[in-house]
Amino acid sequence: MDERVREHAEVLVDWSARVEAGDDVVVSVAEDAHELGVAVAEALGERGANVTTLYGSAELSRAYLKGVEAEVDGDVDADDFDADPAVDRAMFEAADAYLRIGGGRNTTASADVDRPTRQAHAKARQGVREARMDTDWVSTVHPTRSLAQQAGMAYEEYQEFVYDAVLRDWEALAEEMARMKGVLDDGKAVRIVTERDGAPDTDVTMSIAGRTAVNSAASVAYDSHNLPSGEVFTAPYDTEGEAFFDVPMTIDATRVRNVHLIFEGGEVVDFSAEAGEDALADILDTDEGARRLGELGIGMNRGIDRFTDSILFDEKMGDTVHLAVGRAYDACLPEGESGNDSAVHVDMITDVSADSRMEVDGEVVQRNGTFRWEDGFEE
Amino acid sequence: MDERVREHAEVLVDWSARVEAGDDVVVSVAEDAHELGVAVAEALGERGANVTTLYGSAELSRAYLKGVEAEVDGDVDADDFDADPAVDRAMFEAADAYLRIGGGRNTTASADVDRPTRQAHAKARQGVREARMDTDWVSTVHPTRSLAQQAGMAYEEYQEFVYDAVLRDWEALAEEMARMKGVLDDGKAVRIVTERDGAPDTDVTMSIAGRTAVNSAASVAYDSHNLPSGEVFTAPYDTEGEAFFDVPMTIDATRVRNVHLIFEGGEVVDFSAEAGEDALADILDTDEGARRLGELGIGMNRGIDRFTDSILFDEKMGDTVHLAVGRAYDACLPEGESGNDSAVHVDMITDVSADSRMEVDGEVVQRNGTFRWEDGFEE
Numbered sequence: 001m002d003e004r005v006r007e008h009a010e011v012l013v014d015w016s017a018r019v020e021a022g023d024d025v026v027v028s029v030a031e032d033a034h035e036l037g038v039a040v041a042e043a044l045g046e047r048g049a050n051v052t053t054l055y056g057s058a059e060l061s062r063a064y065l066k067g068v069e070a071e072v073d074g075d076v077d078a079d080d081f082d083a084d085p086a087v088d089r090a091m092f093e094a095a096d097a098y099l100r101i102g103g104g105r106n107t108t109a110s111a112d113v114d115r116p117t118r119q120a121h122a123k124a125r126q127g128v129r130e131a132r133m134d135t136d137w138v139s140t141v142h143p144t145r146s147l148a149q150q151a152g153m154a155y156e157e158y159q160e161f162v163y164d165a166v167l168r169d170w171e172a173l174a175e176e177m178a179r180m181k182g183v184l185d186d187g188k189a190v191r192i193v194t195e196r197d198g199a200p201d202t203d204v205t206m207s208i209a210g211r212t213a214v215n216s217a218a219s220v221a222y223d224s225h226n227l228p229s230g231e232v233f234t235a236p237y238d239t240e241g242e243a244f245f246d247v248p249m250t251i252d253a254t255r256v257r258n259v260h261l262i263f264e265g266g267e268v269v270d271f272s273a274e275a276g277e278d279a280l281a282d283i284l285d286t287d288e289g290a291r292r293l294g295e296l297g298i299g300m301n302r303g304i305d306r307f308t309d310s311i312l313f314d315e316k317m318g319d320t321v322h323l324a325v326g327r328a329y330d331a332c333l334p335e336g337e338s339g340n341d342s343a344v345h346v347d348m349i350t351d352v353s354a355d356s357r358m359e360v361d362g363e364v365v366q367r368n369g370t371f372r373w374e375d376g377f378e379e
Numbered sequence: 380m381d382e383r384v385r386e387h388a389e390v391l392v393d394w395s396a397r398v399e400a401g402d403d404v405v406v407s408v409a410e411d412a413h414e415l416g417v418a419v420a421e422a423l424g425e426r427g428a429n430v431t432t433l434y435g436s437a438e439l440s441r442a443y444l445k446g447v448e449a450e451v452d453g454d455v456d457a458d459d460f461d462a463d464p465a466v467d468r469a470m471f472e473a474a475d476a477y478l479r480i481g482g483g484r485n486t487t488a489s490a491d492v493d494r495p496t497r498q499a500h501a502k503a504r505q506g507v508r509e510a511r512m513d514t515d516w517v518s519t520v521h522p523t524r525s526l527a528q529q530a531g532m533a534y535e536e537y538q539e540f541v542y543d544a545v546l547r548d549w550e551a552l553a554e555e556m557a558r559m560k561g562v563l564d565d566g567k568a569v570r571i572v573t574e575r576d577g578a579p580d581t582d583v584t585m586s587i588a589g590r591t592a593v594n595s596a597a598s599v600a601y602d603s604h605n606l607p608s609g610e611v612f613t614a615p616y617d618t619e620g621e622a623f624f625d626v627p628m629t630i631d632a633t634r635v636r637n638v639h640l641i642f643e644g645g646e647v648v649d650f651s652a653e654a655g656e657d658a659l660a661d662i663l664d665t666d667e668g669a670r671r672l673g674e675l676g677i678g679m680n681r682g683i684d685r686f687t688d689s690i691l692f693d694e695k696m697g698d699t700v701h702l703a704v705g706r707a708y709d710a711c712l713p714e715g716e717s718g719n720d721s722a723v724h725v726d727m728i729t730d731v732s733a734d735s736r737m738e739v740d741g742e743v744v745q746r747n748g749t750f751r752w753e754d755g756f757e758e
Contacts, residue, residue, distance in 0.1 A: 034436065037439055038439055041439040041442040041443040042443065043446065045442065045445065045446020045448075046447070046449055048447075050461050051443055054432060055432040055434035057413065057417075060408075060413075060416055060420040060432055061420070063418070063421035064424040064430055067424020068427075069424075070424075070425055071427065085403055085429035085431070086473040086474075087403045087429065088431055090470060090473040093469070094465040094468075095465075
């Protein structure tokens with residue numbers, strides 16, 4: 001076995017999920033994630049944890065939903081499913097941790113399942129989802145050929161990409177990100193400015209007063225549930241100005257390019273996209289909260305050096321900033337207060353490696369990708 | 380998808396497990412059983428059942444146990460595992476049915492795990508096992524290259540073999556087996572006689588008075604939990620005489636050939652084997668019950684026409700009879716009575732297609748493989 005697979009498993013079990021002896025751990029293994037599954041099982045045996053292994057197969061899920069579609073007359077709705085089936089609910093209620101290892105055979109395996117069917121299925125299982133989110137859950141991927149293909153990369157090249165992103169000195173990165181969190185926690189207003197030739201500029205301000213940033217250091221100990229991670233995020237409000245997102249993205253299987261949003265009074269009042277504008281419009285029209293921001297995130301994982309059309313990696317890339325329309329995370333809000341509410345949460349990313357600055361309360365924190373505590377920072 | 384895979388899934392879900400709308404079904408999919416898993420998921424969706432899919436990977440289990448071995452000083456015992464981990468127990472307690480689809484990548488994937496480790500793991504999980512056995516459980520296999528190799532067959536050849544065994548007219552076979560069950564239920568004594576050139580003969584008698592035969596028709600509706608099945612079995616006692624088993628078998632990874640057992644007063648008093656005699660001796664010395672019979676079984680699935688070194692198929696083969704030393708099944712015993720008790724249950728098979736007869740209470744029921752209700756039966 002590739003030594004990097006073992007190291008990935010150890011980071012997942014020890015740094016990310018903080019598994020201890022006696023923990024009941026549910027592991028979901030995607031179709032082509034067998035090898036990482038094996039390494040994780042061995043690590044869990046060594047730690048004295050208990051393991052239950054699910055088969056996280058998108059092809060099986062698709063087949064199940066196609067079976068339901070075949071039996072239901074017309075659109076499938078949530079009533080066509082049992083609400084929160086007993087086995088899944090009992091399983092996650094009894095679990096201490098849930099490790100989801102992605103890496104299927106085909107990233108578009110569910111493309112022919114009707115969207116209402118998928119939404120109805122998810123809706124009927126909200127209790128299961130909540131029980132799962134109440135565990136120490138972590139989501140990661142094993143580098144597979146299907147993911148390499150989605151990223152437009154050769155297989156070996158993609159493996160290197162994934163391990164560069166995952167096998168970090170997380171302790172050191174967490175310390176650096178703690179500085180960024182400190183700046184955001186103490187700050188009241190953020191302004192992001194970019195200057196680009198021939199494309200709309202970004203000049204957007206938002207309030208973050210009273211909000212708490214999350215140091216997303218790829219560990220449940222930091223309220224962070226993705227491996228890799230490496231971003232600091234908070235929940236902004238009262239957004240004004242315009243923002244341009246030059247990083248390609250996929251919304252619900254539609255490729256979206258060069259999104260431009262105009263904010264007034266905290267809401268998107270105008271928008272455009274060079275490709276996928278309809279998909280963007282659908283998102284913004286979902287509900288009232290879908291036109292307000294739910295997240296400002298600052299990517300700080302410099303192990304990630306290119307876009308791969310996967311939000312797990314893209315939004316954590318060093319020298320990027322992302323804004324999400326839709327739902328805010330509770331962890332960013334004062335106890336008991338609820339932030340922007342929406343059924344959606346869609347991240348959009350801007351490259352800030354050049355011709356850009358981020359200010360907090362008028363002071364430049366990052367210029368052209370370099371933070372003010374780094375060598376080469378220009379005031 | 381091969382139409383036979385879909386048919387296999389339908390037999391499993393409908394005939395074997397009798398799944399109904401609203402049932403909570405746990406499906407375990409082995410490493411190379413993906414395709415049958417997909418077909419089963421689709422069938423469960425069509426029936427309106429709920430599905431939870433486990434990854435039944437022997438390589439993952441091996442890795443977990445090797446991890447435990449690495450951390451434990453000396454032999455692993457049951458105390459090194461948590462007793463009946465909460466997730467697995469909760470899962471099976473909430474399940475209506477459990478469908479186990481075998482078909483790994485390597486039938487000897489756990490060969491380097493110490494036997495005490497495997498036994499300790501099983502012992503620590505007896506409560507989980509009982510919860511699983513309390514569901515409507517069915518065990519089957521998807522034809523894989525590893526199983527073809529174990530059977531000494533080409534892949535396509537093995538696929539045909541499996542589908543011939545599985546895709547039967549189960550209703551008709553169940554009716555025929557009901558006749559055999561009737562004969563055994565009404566009978567008091569069974570005598571099996573074979574005559575072979577140059578090999579020890581079988582001439583063995585056993586009592587079956589008061590015992591109930593199971594019509595093992597590959598359906599939970601018949602207390603039958605294997606697909607394929609196709610045997611009628613009961614729990615004999617007071618065995619006398621000698622029995623010769625000419626069908627090759629594997630006991631705990633050791634090949635055993637041409638076993639000869641001599642019974643007096645219900646117990647094995649002498650034995651021999653041309654190969655694997657030590658493994659046989661270990662079995663017979665396990666405990667007191669290991670020298671008494673726990674089962675007499677009559678193979679009636681004529682879709683199975685050759686031995687493949689897999690008990691799931693071998694013992695159901697038409698024109699065979701098997702005897703098992705060790706544990707008897709409760710279903711064969713009067714309510715509340717316990718039959719032969721043992722930690723082991725090892726089946727041994729005799730070819731009765733020629734030069735043989737089986738008598739019940741002095742009357743010939745099967746001669747040279749032909750039952751008395753079949754054409755060509757010679758009184």
